C-alpha cells in the first residue's frame with residue numbers, strides 16, 4: 001500500500017515596483033505604450049553602456065523586505081544570470097544571487113500558519129514576445145529593465161488553500177506599502193509555484209515548477225492538479241521529473257515545458273558594471289520608521305477603534321481597498337460600525353465573488369451608498385430583507401439605494417392608518433376567513449396578512465399588518 005504523501009509547496013512572487021523609470025536606465029515604465037518606444041542603449045544591451053541602479057528601486061525593495069520581517073543585506077551585490085532567450089537582449093539578466101537584498105522573513109496568515117520568506121531580491125524584467133497567429137513572433141522590449149522584486153518562500157505551504165491564503169495576505173501587505181499597483185492582469189504581480197510530495201516518513205520528492213499562473217485562483221487550481229498528477233504518477237510506480245510545467249487555465253491542466261536547468265547552468269558571476277555598495281544603517285532605520293500601518297496592525301486598530309471581532313477585522317483589512325472602504329463608511333455612521341462590517345463581509349463580499357470583480361470598487365457601490373442603505377433600514381423605511389433586494393437592484397442598475405426604493409415604491413409602510421384602511425377592505429372581502437379565524441383557526445390570519453400585503457404591493461410591515469388585522473377582527 002502506498003504511504004500517505006504530504007504536499008510541499010513553495011511560491012515565488014515577482015513584484016513589479018512602480019517607479020517612473022527602469023531599474024538601470026532612465027526609460028519610462030509606463031504600461032501600454034507602443035512597442036519598443038521605451039528603450040535605450042542600456043536596456044537594449046548595446047555594447048559600451050553602463051547600468052546605474054535606480055535608488056528608488058532599492059528603497060522600495062528595502063521597504064518590502066522590512067515589512068516581511070527580513071534582514072537587510074549589508075552589501076548590495078548584483079550578478080549576471082546568463083541564459084539565451086529572444087526576449088532577453090543582453091543574453092543575461094542582472095539579478096541578485098548569493099547575497100539577496102532581504103533574507104529570513106515571515107508572513108503570518110489569518111489561519112495562524114506562519115510562512116517563512118527565504119529571500120527577496122532585486123532584478124530586471126525581460127521583454128515580451130508576441131506570437132502572431134499567422135506565424136512568427138515579435139518582440140517588445142518596453143518591459144526589459146523594468147524593476148522587479150522576487151519574493152521566495154521556504155517550502156512551508158501544504159495545500160492549494162494555504163497557497164491562496166498566503167498570496168492574498170502578501171498582496172494585502174504589498175498594497176499597504178504603496179510600492180506597486182499589484183495588478184496581476186498587467187503582470188505587476190506574477191507567481192510561480194514549486195511542488196513536490198514527501199512521504200509521511202519525511203522523504204522528499206522531486207519537484208516541478210509551474211509557470212504561467214495569472215490569478216490567485218489559477219495558482220490554487222494548478223497546485224491541486226499537480227498534487228493529483230504527481231500522486232497518481234507515483235502510485236503507478238512512475239517517477240516525477242524535475243521540470244518546468246505551464247498551466248493551461250482553459251483546460252485545467254499543467255503541461256511539461258522543458259527540463260529544469262540547474263542553477264550552475266546560469267553561470268552566475270558578479271556584474272562587473274555595478275560596483276557593490278554598503279548599505280547605510282541609517283537609511284534602513286529611516287525606512288523602518290517610515291513603514292506605513294500594515295494590514296495586521298490595521299486589524300488590531302479596527303478591533304480597538306470600532307469594537308469589531310478580530311476575525312472580522314482581519315477579513316476587512318485583508319485588502320487595502322476593502323479596509324479603506326470600511327473606514328470611509330464607518331466615518332459617516334460610527335454607530336453602525338458592526339452593521340457596516342457585516343454588510344461588507346457578507347452581502348458585498350458575495351457579490352464581488354459572483355460578479356468576478358477583483359475588488360470592492362468594481363461594484364460601483366461606494367461607501368456613501370452602503371451608508372444610505374443602512375440608514376434606510378434604521379429609519380424603518382425598508383426592512384432588512386428588502387434591503388438585500390435593494391442592494392442587488394442598486395448594483396444592477398447603478399442607481400443609489402434611495403433611488404431604487406423610490407422608483408420601485410418599495411418603502412415599508414409603517415403608517416398604521418394606511419394599513420388599517422387596507423385591512424378593513426380585506427376583512428370585508430374575506431368574510432369566510434374572518435369567521436374561521438374567529439372560531440379559533442389561527443392559520444387563517446396568515447392568509448389574511450397575505451391578502452393585505454398583496455393589496456399594499458408587499459410594502460406593508462408584516463408585523464404591523466398582523467397586529468392591525470387581529471385588532472380589527474377582535475374588535476368587530
Ligand SMILES: [Zn+2]
Pocket residue numbers: 022025026027038039040041042043044145
Ligand atoms: Zn533604457
